[in-house]
Amino acid sequence: MKCRVFACLLLCLLLPLSAFSADPLAAWQPKFDPSxxxxxxxxxxxxxxxxxxxxxxxxxxxxxxxxxxxxxxxxxxxxxxxxxxxxxxxxxxxxxxxxxxxxxxxxxxxxxxxxxxxxxxxxxxxxxxxxxxxxxxxxxxxxxxxxxxxxxxxxxxxYGSYGWATKTPVKSIDEAKQQLFRIAQAPVNVDLYKAWGFQFTVMPWADVPQALQTGVISALDHTPIVCNITKKFTVAKAYTSIDYAQxxxxxxxxxxxxxxxxxxxxxxxxxxxxxxxxxxxxxxxxxxLDQIAAAKANGIVFNQLPVEEKNKLVELAEPVVQKWAKEIGSDYLDKVRTALQ
Incomplete structure (x- = not known):
């Protein structure tokens, strides 16, 4: 009898939990029958x-x-x-x-x-x-x-403009060199961070939260939208706007x-x-813009590199651009550059 009472109490406790396990896609279900x-x-x-x-x-x-x-x-x-x-x-x-x-x-x-x-x-x-x-x-x-x-x-x-979410504010290249960045699993990114002379590790996105929490990494190469919505700013309290890519x-x-x-x-x-x-x-x-404003309201500090520092990053990145021009097509790259100027 006592076991039955305990089982009933346990079921009563578990039911509310299941009721509140929200489906993140519930609001997006179709309002029609696709069958x-x-x-x-x-x-x-x-x-x-x-x-x-x-x-x-x-x-x-x-x-x-x-x-x-x-x-x-x-x-x-x-x-x-x-x-x-x-x-x-x-x-x-x-x-x-x-x-x-x-x-x-x-x-x-x-x-x-x-x-x-x-x-x-x-x-x-x-x-x-x-x-x-x-x-x-x-x-x-x-x-x-x-x-x-x-x-x-x-x-x-x-999903926005790429920059650096960091545990401590970064306002210069020297300060960036003190960080250990997580970057995406992409060869261009690897070449870029090597050219900049920064410490980095290539890591699957799913491993990032624990790596930030435990100090395996101290910085994240990503966008303000993603960092704020996925709660990365709860650990990385500063952001440096580099805007080097979309x-x-x-x-x-x-x-x-x-x-x-x-x-x-x-x-x-x-x-x-x-x-x-x-x-x-x-x-x-x-x-x-909205996510940056929301992050600032929660105490996240946003910084810009001085113009001469950012120009240095552009200069260091140019050999990477030229290397990949061979894969992409130099004529096409020149055409894009001319059009965007």
Whole structure:
């Protein structure tokens, strides 16, 4: 009898806990029944919809459903529901999934040319990003090599401007050299941090929270949006705005699947992706300002390097740009530089 009473009490205690285990995607569930769709576009990303750049999949989903009269369902799966980026990219190339919002640090695995957005101090502001995207010739050439490999580069959204989240304020290159940075698993980033002469380690994103807490790393190369939304500022209380690159989610699509769609659905899908991506890029710029303001209100200190210090970083980074120009295409790099000047 006592065991039954204890079991009942335990169940009563556990039920409220399960009731409050919130589904982070509950607010994003479709307000329609997708089961009758003729075609499905399975779209994956690591992004969280709390980041504006990650909302675009839901915006595309709802618009395409309405404009196709329920014929095409965009089955959007954020927060790595379909696996890590490298695994998802392989699935995309094989056709097991149809689309992916791929982080710009991984995108060069499809085509080296996609790595141009990672080059330091090239596409380093929201304004230059808009210039780059609105130049149809540059954007067409951006995705031309991937297209030959069966992957369409349709558009992109983003997650803000890269800088340094640090446990102690960094206002100079010398102070930066005292930090141990976590950087993304991308060859361009490795070359850049070597050129700057900084201490760094390449680390999966999932390992970052514990590494910051335990002091394995003291600094993080990322954007204010991501650092604030993912609570990295609870440990790293300072941020230095470097703005050397824009973090992107590049919208990749399996070309063979796309070509199998009826032409009217192809047009509906491409138009929705393009127009919703434009809106979300504007929202991302506003979100960065809002997240910086929110972080400052919580005591996070934001710093800028002196002009001469930042110019030194630009100078040290130029050999990295020239090295990767060989992979990306020197003529294309020169064309982008001229257009953005």
């Amino acid at each position: 009758k769709a003729e075609y499905t576009y399975l779209l994956s990303t690591v992004a969280h919809p709390a980041i504006e750049g990650g909302t675009v999949g839901y915006r595309i989903r709802d618009r395409v459903w309405e404009e196709s009269n329920g014929r095409l369902y965009v089955d959007y799966r954020p927060i790595s529901q379909l696996g890590g980026e490298k695994d998802v990219l392989r699935k995309l190339q094989m056709g097991a999934i149809q689309g992916m919002l791929c982080s710009s640090v991984l995108a060069p695995n499809v085509s080296p040319r996609l790595g141009i957005v990672n080059l330091p101090f090239l596409i380093d502001s929201f304004a230059k990003l808009d210039q780059f995207r609105s130049n149809e010739e540059l954007f067409r050439e951006f995705g031309a090599d991937a297209d030959k490999k069966g992957i369409k580069v349709v558009d992109f959204t983003g 973090g992107l989610y590049v919208h990749l699509m399996n070309k063979r699947w796309f070509n199998s769609l009826p032409e009217d659905l192809q047009q509906i899908l491409l138009t929705a992706i393009t127009e919703e991506s434009v809106k979300v890029r504007a929202l991302t710029e506003k979100q960065q």
